[in-house]
Amino acid sequence: MEIEKHRVVSNKLSYAKGKRPDVPCILCAVASDDPRVDNLRVYREGDLFVTLNLYPYNPGHLMIVPERHCLDVRELSEAEVLHIHRLQVMTLGVLDQVYSPGGYNIGYNLGRTSGASIDHIHLQIVPRYRSEIGFFDILSDSRVIVEDPRVTKEKLEHAFAAAAGANSRQAR
Numbered sequence: 001m002e003i004e005k006h007r008v009v010s011n012k013l014s015y016a017k018g019k020r021p022d023v024p025c026i027l028c029a030v031a032s033d034d035p036r037v038d039n040l041r042v043y044r045e046g047d048l049f050v051t052l053n054l055y056p057y058n059p060g061h062l063m064i065v066p067e068r069h070c071l072d073v074r075e076l077s078e079a080e081v082l083h084i085h086r087l088q089v090m091t092l093g094v095l096d097q098v099y100s101p102g103g104y105n106i107g108y109n110l111g112r113t114s115g116a117s118i119d120h121i122h123l124q125i126v127p128r129y130r131s132e133i134g135f136f137d138i139l140s141d142s143r144v145i146v147e148d149p150r151v152t153k154e155k156l157e158h159a160f161a162a163a164a165g166a167n168s169r170q171a172r
């Protein structure tokens, strides 16, 4: 438990200090399977993909991302907006099924002042749970429930593949 606690905290701290892979854009790097980044993509559909956040706020914290380097919602075409919405609906279905959260926070951060740490636009989907880990929980060692992102990735890849299969059967 001591090691686990340390891992969770140090990850967050190194992220806050800006230790990031040396690539011009981390999401373009994920889109192009650049080996310098930990690729936590769980699903790809057309020009969009869904990836885990490497430093999740909560288990199942996902981002829906256009593959092209786009900085603002105003650059998205209506077709892209519709596609993002459809993928959002699918993503919520998958997260409901795998994690059964009590609710979600969904949105974009635009600009550094908003707290965005990546310029490339991404729709954040953060599941919320009735009993959540907080910083004090980590410090007091009372609960450590943060899941390793690689474990999350495997679970969600399977769930997305199953959901995509179900969607294509419905479309026929």
Ligand SMILES: [Zn+2]
Binding pocket: 025, 026, 027, 028, 029, 068, 069, 070, 120
């Ligand atoms: Zn980019």
